[in-house]
Amino acid sequence: MAKVIIVGAGGVGNVVAHKCAQNTDIFSEIILASRTVEKCEAIAADVLEKQGVSIRTEKLDADVVEETTQLLRRESPDLLINVALPYQDLVLMDACLAAGVHYLDTANYEPLDEAKFEYKWQWAYQERFKEAGLTAVLGSGFDPGVTNIFCAYAQKHLFDEIETIDILDANAGDHGYPFATNFNPEINIREITQEGRYWEEGEWKTIPALSEKQVYDFPEVGPKDAYLLYHEELESLVKHIRGLKRIRFWMTFSEKYLTHLRVLENVGMTSIEPINFKGVEFAPIEFLRAILPDPASLGPRTKGKTCIGCDIVGLKDGKKKRVFIYNSCDHEACYAEVSSQAISYTTGVPAMIGASQIALGHWRTPGVWNMEQLDPDDFMERLGKSGLPWQVIDLPVVGEGE
Secondary structure, X not given: OEEEEEEOOOHHHHHHHHHHHOOOOOEEEEEEEEOOHHHHHHHHHHHXXXXXXXXXXXXXXXXXXXXXXXXXXXXXXXXXXXXXXXXXXXXXXXXXHXXXXXXXXXXXXXXXXXXXXXXXXXXXXXXXXXXXXXXXXXXXXXXXXXXXXXXXXXXXXXXXXXEEEXXXXXXXXXXXOOOOOOOOXXXXXXXXHOOEEEEEOOEEEEEOOOOOEEEEEEOOOEEEEEEXXXXXXXXXXXXXXXXXXXXXXXXXXXXXXXXXXXXXXXXXXXXXXXXEEOOEEEOHHHHHHHHOOOHHHOHHHXXXXXXXXXXXXXXXXXXXXXXXXXXEEXXXXXXXXXXXXXXXXXXXXXXXXXXXXXXXXXXXXXXXXXXXXXXXXXXXXXXXXXXXXXXXXXXXXXXOOO
């Protein structure tokens, strides 16, 4: 039984709170903390109504190490689940070290003034967490997170050697707005508009943003335009998957979405460089975030499904093999269960499961770890039982019957 503090009261924080409340045999006490305590209180009321479980709320500025440290020392939780903004990862890791609390997040640290997704800042904490006897699990969302676990599972059970991995993320949902993002608009747009990057034959290769596309036939949602992006899990997977020759990440976008994005980019609204307007300094993307629909508001409007998985090619018993291991999730079903759409659901459920692995002692090795470094088996079993059933399908190897 573990006492847990969840930091962040957005769409993902809502899902994590609901899912922890569904597992009181593991999470004996749940505290939800955010700068906007009213959001926490609204989530707590919904959790009580839907799950019949009372959770506590706290006001917290997660940008301040000392404030977070004081909360952790006062409450003495076993674990902190960070579903706040990536800018706050290091502050929360510092606080966990100061207070002796295990740590888990869903996205790697990103500097506020630079769109740079790298693990180096968090990997630098390895010895400090190890010496403190504490575990830090990085990226326990879906991608990163479940996709890393899919790769670890494939390496352990399905292949003798993995040669190529294509991670594919399709959201076939429709929220009815001309333009909106399914998670924090600032993070989402920064991620999409940076240069594409993938790893092949031992080196990173860079291409212009959204310049490479393929049409991929996804199970349950059908053919979709998928664009090559750089995504953070690539950086760790190249280190931990044996024999890997190439790894890429693809995400689907409609032409309507991309048209809006190009216009916003052309007029400077996606810029992270601060401007001064009537004596007030702010980055244009911050203003854009403020006027776009709140992702947490999309739940009751969104219909359709997601499909996220890993297309993996490698060798098994000396023969070439290709599989697609994936989950498909229904937006309306997610909203009915936990009052959030599938994008928040597919991130929040794995955060709860990763936390359960720490709470149960399965992943209680001191240090800082990416998901694929940890044993995937119990996580995969819980994934199916917690609302994200997965499947493995065999696909024809290119050049062999295709």
